[in-house]
Each structure stands twice: as C-alpha cells, then as structure tokens.
Amino acid sequence: MTRERTVGEYELEVGDRIRIESLADSDLDRELVVQPDGTVTLRLLGQVVAAGRSTEDMRRLLEERYKRYYKVPAMTVTPLQVNTQLEDLRDTVDSRFGAGGQSQNAFVSPDGTVQLPAMGSVSVQGLALNETKMEVNARYEAVVHGIEVTPMLVQRAPRFVYVLGQVTRPGRYDLVGPTSVMQAIALAGGEVSGGNLRNVIVFRRAEDWRLMATKVDIRGAIYGHRPAPTDEIWLRDSDIVVIPKMPIQVAADAVRLLMTDTVYAAAPILTDTFFLTGNSSLSFAP
Numbered sequence: 001m002t003r004e005r006t007v008g009e010y011e012l013e014v015g016d017r018i019r020i021e022s023l024a025d026s027d028l029d030r031e032l033v034v035q036p037d038g039t040v041t042l043r044l045l046g047q048v049v050a051a052g053r054s055t056e057d058m059r060r061l062l063e064e065r066y067k068r069y070y071k072v073p074a075m076t077v078t079p080l081q082v083n084t085q086l087e088d089l090r091d092t093v094d095s096r097f098g099a100g101g102q103s104q105n106a107f108v109s110p111d112g113t114v115q116l117p118a119m120g121s122v123s124v125q126g127l128a129l130n131e132t133k134m135e136v137n138a139r140y141e142a143v144v145h146g147i148e149v150t151p152m153l154v155q156r157a158p159r160f161v162y163v164l165g166q167v168t169r170p171g172r173y174d175l176v177g178p179t180s181v182m183q184a185i186a187l188a189g190g191e192v193s194g195g196n197l198r199n200v201i202v203f204r205r206a207e208d209w210r211l212m213a214t215k216v217d218i219r220g221a222i223y224g225h226r227p228a229p230t231d232e233i234w235l236r237d238s239d240i241v242v243i244p245k246m247p248i249q250v251a252a253d254a255v256r257l258l259m260t261d262t263v264y265a266a267a268p269i270l271t272d273t274f275f276l277t278g279n280s281s282l283s284f285a286p
Contacts, residue, residue, distance in 0.1 A: 009054035015084035023074035085144045163188040165243035166195030194249035203240040
C-alpha cells in the first residue's frame with residue numbers, strides 16, 4: 001500500500017462499514033455495511049444509496065431526509081472500515097502463510113498477456129520490467145487507489161536457437177545464456193566437410209514479424225586468420241543458423257546425383273549392349 005493522501009474526498013464503496021449516529025434519537029444509532037447494491041438500510045428511511053458518496057455527502061443527505069421526523073436530526077456519519085476493495089485485492093495475493101509477503105505468480109500466456117486480480121488480462125509481451133510496472137500500476141490506479149505493484153522476473157520462458165545445414169548434429173538447442181553464431185555451431189558439433197563458413201546465414205524475425213536474413217563470415221575466425229571477427233553476432237530467441245554447402249560441394253553433389261540416378265540406372269542396358277559381344281558366354285541357372 002502506498003499510504004499516499006488522496007486528492008479528493010474518499011467515496012464509500014461496497015463492503016465499507018460506517019456508523020450512523022443521531023443526537024436527537026439514539027434509536028437511530030447503528031453500524032452498517034454498504035451492501036452489494038450500494039445501499040444501506042436505515043430506520044424510518046429504508047434503503048439509502050451510500051456507494052459513491054463521501055461521508056459528508058452522506059451526513060447532509062441524512063440530515064435532509066430525517067427533518068421530516070426530527071426538527072434537528074444532528075446526524076453523524078463515521079467511517080469504520082474503508083478501502084475494502086483494496087483489502088480484497090490484497091487478500092487475493094496474501095502469501096504470509098506461504099513464502100511471505102503479498103505476491104502472486106503470473107505466467108505470460110502465448111498471446112503475450114498476464115491475468116491479474118481485479119484487472120483481468122494485461123498485455124506485457126515486449127515490455128521491460130520497469131515498463132510493465134508502469135503499465136500495471138496505471139491500470140490499478142483506475143480500479144482502486146492506494147496500491148503499488150512491483151513485478152519481478154522469476155523464470156524466463158524457454159528460448160531456443162536452430163542450427164541447420166553442414167553441421168554434425170543439426171537441430172534445436174536451448175539458449176541458456178548469451179550465445180554467438182560460433183557458439184551455436186559448437187553446440188551442433190561443429191561444421192562438417194564442405195560447409196561454407198564464409199556465407200553463414202542467420203534468419204531472424206523483426207519486431208513486425210518480417211523475416212530477415214543476415215550473412216556472416218566466420219571462416220577466418222574458425223581457422224585462426226581473424227582473431228576478432230567483426231561478423232560474429234549474438235543470437236536471439238528462435239534465430240535460425242544455416243551453414244550452406246561450398247560451391248564445389250554443391251557441384252560434387254550434382255555430379256553424384258547425375259551419376260547415381262541417370263548413368264547408374266542405365267548401366268544394365270549398356271552392359272547388355274556393349275559387353276556381351278565377341279567370345280562372351282552366358283550360363284543360365286534353371
């Protein structure tokens with residue numbers, strides 16, 4: 001609770017408890033709780049709306065209405081328990097019998113929002129902790145006055161990087177700390193023969209979800225020719241690192257594919273045509 005002084009008069013809320021007294025008739029004295037419909041029930045008057053009124057407004061209203069029965073009602077309205085909405089909110093996050101203090105764990109859902117007491121859904125994805133604090137406190141100020149919330153990061157969401165192409169073990173790897181391109185390749189077991197380290201591609205989503213591609217050259221660093229590679233960059237969550245094949249490897253794969261799927265497939269025909277001539281002989285098993 002902030003314990004800050006409010007600018008305007010306090011207005012009674014549902015659940016607040018007040019005491020009504022009259023110097024003219026002690027039978028009017030009673031303690032009342034503002035009911036869910038915002039009213040209190042008084043002798044001779046029945047139901048009177050109290051929610052949204054200050055205690056002084058309530059006193060003047062009772063003075064005016066009781067003048068039908070008393071010449072000088074001399075009414076007094078005393079607040080006994082106020083800020084009940086704030087107390088209800090504090091009760092929902094009361095951890096004094098658990099970890100201590102007043103707190104509640106909130107998980108960021110896939111749509112980037114958290115669910116908070118008395119407020120509902122609040123979008124926090126992409127906000128820093130101080131920005132989250134300002135957003136949440138501004139929203140609570142519109143609901144109930146006198147509370148301040150401090151968000152703390154308890155656990156980060158899982159983050160991953162994907163390494164594909166000419167590496168020993170392509171796949172998805174956890175980002176447990178700051179990770180560079182070369183570190184991601186090391187997680188994947190290093191590059192295999194034929195990998196083009198001069199044209200490593202890093203795919204990344206921009207803030208507007210556009211897919212961006214960045215080409216980095218880490219061959220000099222891998223082979224010890226550039227001790228401080230300028231192309232080495234830090235990776236972010238869901239980045240994709242691709243090590244393509246070298247041009248000569250691409251050409252070799254094309255020749256191998258051609259020989260395997262074309263020439264080798266035609267070999268039986270060529271053998272029957274060219275190699276079974278002259279003094280060749282065949283034997284057939286029954």
